[in-house]
Amino acid sequence: MTSELQQAKQPVSAVLAGPYGHPFHPILVTVPIGAWVSGLVFDLASQWVPDPAFLARGSVWLTGIGVVGALAAAMIGFLDLFTIPTGTPAFRTGLVHMGLNLAVTAAYVANFFWRLAGYGRAEAVGLGPLLLSAASLIVLAVAGHLGGKLAFRYGVRVADEATQATGFRPPHHEEN
DSSP, X not given: OOHHHHHHHSOSOHHXXXXXXXXXXXXXXXXXXXXXXXXXXXXXXXXXXXXXXXXXXXXXXXXXXXXXXXXXXXXXXXXXXXXSOTTSHHHHHHHHHHHHHXXXXXXXXXXXXXXXXXXXXXXXXXXXXXHHHHHHHHHHXXXXXXXXXXXXXXXXXXXXXXXXXXXXSOOOOOOX
16 A cells, blocks of 8 residues: 555544544534424425424524534544645645535524524514525535545545455454
8 A cells, every 4th residue: 555545544643534534514513404404304394384483493503503502513524635746646635525514604693693693583483594595515425425535435534445355354253
C-alpha cells in the first residue's frame, strides 16, 4: 500500500476524529441529514393539515438542530480532510465535498432565521423556506455522493484490506 493511501486512512487525532477504521464523521452526519429531511417532511405536511402551526414550529427546531449537527460534523470532517495528501484527486474531491456541505449549512442558517421571523404564526411553512430546504437537500445529496466516493472509492479513513479481511475469516474452532 502506498504511503499516501496509508496516510489517508490514519486519523489526525483518534480521540477527536475516531480511531483507525472507525471515523466519527460518518456517524455525525446522520444528525443534520435526519433533521433536515424530517424538517422537509414537516414543511410538506404543514401544507395539508388544518392546524399547521405545530409542524411549522417543529421544522424551525429541526432546521436549527441540523445546523448544530452539521457544524459538529464539519469540524470532524475537516480533521479527516487533513489526512488526505494535497494535490490528489481524493483531496480535490474532499474540498468539493466540504464546500458543498458548507454552502448547504449556510443555506440552512439563512433558512433558520427566515423561519424564525415567522415563528409562532398559525400558518403553514411558506413556499420560500420550503423550496430552500428542498434545494438544499438536493445539494446535500450531491455532497453525500462525494463523501461516499471518498470512503468507498478512495478509502479515506477506511481500514486497509488486510484488516477488512479479518471479518471474512471463519472463527477458529478447537476440536475436543
